[in-house]
Amino acid sequence: MSDILPLDVVGRRVEVNGEYATVRFCGAVPPVAGFHCVVLAGIELAMYPTGGSFVRPNKVNFGDDFLTALKKRYVLEDGPDDDEQSCSLKVGSKQVQTIGFEHITKKQSQLRALQDISLWNCAVSRAGEQGRIAEACPNIRVVNLSKNLLSTWDEVVLIAEQLKDLEALDLSENKLQFPSDSPTLTRTFSALKTLVLNKTGITWTEVLHCAPSWPVLEELYLKSNSISISERPVNVLQKMRLLDLSSNPSIDESQLSLIADLPRLEHLVLSDIGLSSIHFPDAKIGCKTSMFPALKYLIVNDNQISEWSFINELDKLQSLQALSCTRNPLTKGDKAEEIIIAKIGQLKTLNRCQILPEERRGAELDYRKAFGNEWRKAGGHPDPDKNRPNAEFLSAHPRYQLLCCKYGAPEDEELKTQQPFMLKNQLLTLKIKCSNQPEQQILEKQLPDSMTVQKVKGLLSRLLKVPVSELLLSYESSKMPGREIELENDLQPLQFYSVENGDCLLVRW
Incomplete structure (x- = not known):
């Protein structure tokens, strides 16, 4: 310096x-x-x-120009013997001695071979002499320029216009000045599919001004920019599949409607924006919204979601398959995940965990039972002709009627409040019969009636040396000879199915 x-x-x-x-x-x-x-x-x-x-x-x-920083990072420094490396080269009719010729060629070859580079925290401040980047490293496709000294978007353009195959660019933590007017349309970013602008100070208006230069952009990351969505993206960002707006606390529910028409938006990140509610006014209870038509993956972690009406609204999204909503007031309860699964019928993944068919079945059955008495009081009835739950109940539980159609209305026995049992009455003496293995000896075990079907399967798996996933359980009641009752929900205890002393568990695999 x-x-x-x-x-x-x-x-x-x-x-x-x-x-x-x-x-x-x-x-x-x-x-x-x-x-x-x-x-x-x-x-x-x-x-x-x-x-x-x-x-x-x-x-x-x-700071340095782009190429200087690149050479410092990716090209071997000259060694002590480099000056001694030489070879003879004929130039016209004269024989000349070249110093370090092979070494220079090796360096040039290294640069030209680069496709994916990271210049994170390398003090890049400018593009440098025009044309030198394109000449030295024409094959670069992915560039990480985060945490550097770039100060204007124009300087970024000077770098990018020399990288004709540029597909991904990370400019995070560069405090950039962006153009206030729409830039002249060029082919500078004609191949760019991923752009990361976290912590760059960009506004939503500046995003839309620059967007015409990103014709094929698919992923846009705008984390921590104090962004407020002020207008709809008209004729821009139409190919975008992922948008990250996390940690922009100025974004609220009403602003989200301005991006709801993006036709290919599949993945939306709204973590840590203070979100507490969401509403799709075009869809009635039990119907699907036309908003966010392609949205499959939604992330709303670290927000202020505390009402189940938020989850009810998400069931209106026609393409939603995966939801992450950790660290919200609503999700602190023990049964929160089960309720979310029951409320959003098409969900396949919750908080990065796959929802298995038996898990969905168990969650929906539990939900159906848990709110059965409330359903009855609101006008619900097992007889379809008398089944008229009020609007308040349907608004709070929009999928309940569908679950009754799927599994049948909850019976009176299911809705009875479980009475506490004395310890001596909690153990059931049960016979265990392997239905498809007649040579297998009938076992007899004492099991607590509070033991879940899943834990019973675990016990039988160890006894019979059979994987849990292959076991199917049912039972025959001593009071109803010849009738077999399937234990279909792994999460329910034996008492849920009214298993009693002397009954026989039937095991198949």
Whole structure:
């Protein structure tokens, strides 16, 4: 570093003693006692945005151009014997001696072979001499330029226009100035599919101004930019499949409707934006919305979701398959995940865990039973002609009627409040018969009636040396000879199925 300043320093991003800053002033400062008058650079430190400091220019890192940083990162430094490497080369009629010719060729070959590069935290501040990037490394497709010293979108364009095959670009943590007007349409980003602009200070208006230059963009990451969605993306971002708006606390429910018409949006990240409600007004109870038509994956972690009406609304999304909603007030309960599964019929993955068919069946049966008495009080009835639950119940439980059609209305016995049992009455003496293995001896076991079907299967798996996944359970009641009752829900206890002393468990695999 020297006291010689580059041109146009005001507004540039710089690094000082490991801290990032923006130059706000450059010029002479009157001498202070004990100091000589020198040219200083006034900077606004990133960690103290409302303050600043005067620093000697030779203490400021103004950064490198793209190619210089690339060579520092990816090309071997000259070794001690490099100057001694030489070969003879004929130029016209003269024989000349070349120094380090093979070494230079090797370096050039290294650069031209690069396709996926990371210049994270490499103090890249500018594109450099026009055409040099395209000449040195024309095959680059993926570039990570996060946490550098780039200060304007125009400088990014100068880099990208030399990378004709650029498919993915990460510019996170560069404090960029974006154009306020729509940029001239060019083919600079004609192949770009993934763009990461986290913590760059971009606004939604600037996104839409730049978007015409991203004709095939599929993934856009805008985390931590204080974005507020102010207008619909008209004729732009129409091929976008993933949008990350997390950690933008200015976004609310009403703003989401402005991006609800994006035809290919499959993956939406809304974590940590303070979201508490969502509503799709075009769809009635039990119907599907036309909003977010392609949305399959929704992430709403770390929000303020506390009402089940939020989950009810998500069931209206016609394509939703995966939901992540951890660390919300609503999800703190023990049964929260089971209720979410029961409320969203098409969901296949919840909080990154696959929902197995038996898990869905168990959750829906439990939900049907848990709210059965409330359903009855609201006007529900096993007789279809008398089944008229009120609007309040249907609004709170929009899938309940469907679950009654799927599994049948809850019977009176299911809705009886379970009475506490004395310890001596909790153990059931049961026979265990392997139905498809007649040579297998009939076993007799004492099992607590609170034991779940799943745990019974685990016990039998160890006894019979058969994988749990292959076991099927049912039982014959001593009070109803000849009638076999399937134990279909692994999560329910034996008492749920009214298993009693002397009954016989039937095992198949």
